[in-house]
Amino acid sequence: MMQIADTYNQKHSLFNAMNRFIGAVNNMDQTVMVPSLLRDVPLDMEVKDEVHNTNGAANYYTRRDMHGYYILLKSIRNDIEWGILQGDDRKKDKLSTMDISRLEDADREEDLEKLFHYHLAGLHTVLTKLTRKANVLTNRYKEEIGFADWGH
Template sequence: MMQISDSYNQKNSLFNAMNRFIDAVKNMDQTVMVPSLLRDVPLEDNGDVKVAKSGDEVIPATANGTAYFHQDADMYSSYILLKSIRHDIEWGVLQGEGRSKERVGVTEVSRVDGEDDDLEKLFHYHLNGLHAVLSKLTHKANLLTTRYKMEIGCRN
């Protein structure tokens, strides 16, 4: 028999966070019948995913050659990015030549090979970060779906 705490923990698992994101993007994709209508429509949510800045220059991180959200992104670029991330989660990401080791905004956690404590810390660091990013991306997909419906005049 499953206890309440087990149910709570399972609800907040990485697997469920990924499924919520994938479902939100699938819903967005099914709702957005004409993606080109999203071009030049600004993102009005102040909770946009930010990118790292170097001095006064904005440096967008990339996934599959697509820029992550930044201050000047429109809904169309966000739509394309969300679909790209969903594809990476479902089908995996390129390794080696297709990807750079460093990502903007990602800090390298140093570890000594062979020390289990460091591997565990590294795992939990990235697990927490991934969970937080998936939650923000799920919110972004739901926001985009709602905004699209508002733009085309759909009430539901």
């Protein structure tokens, strides 16, 4: 009985979510042999948004093509595996000292355990969604190149 509870809890652990995400991105990276084929191909069939320009005419555009997601997913995987020191340094450069002191004051006033659990849950949710995106991208790539039966 304890094993079942442990397995359930482990399924929802951040570590396992990160491993699933990294595995999905590694699979995507090994499957996609020609990333340039991903350009201008929407990841989901319905990712087009309607935008009205100044004269009221509707224009349609895709938010991000498969190539953009491919680059994004690989970048996030690298940040998880190797750290985001460069990313943190860039963020610090963009924040003023006033912003930093305001953030530090907020940390002191917050219940850190609640703040940690909030961000942990958010990170788990984002990793789950990113894992799905990596799997969808891999499958869409297979469809695009005519190998939809790979791995089935």
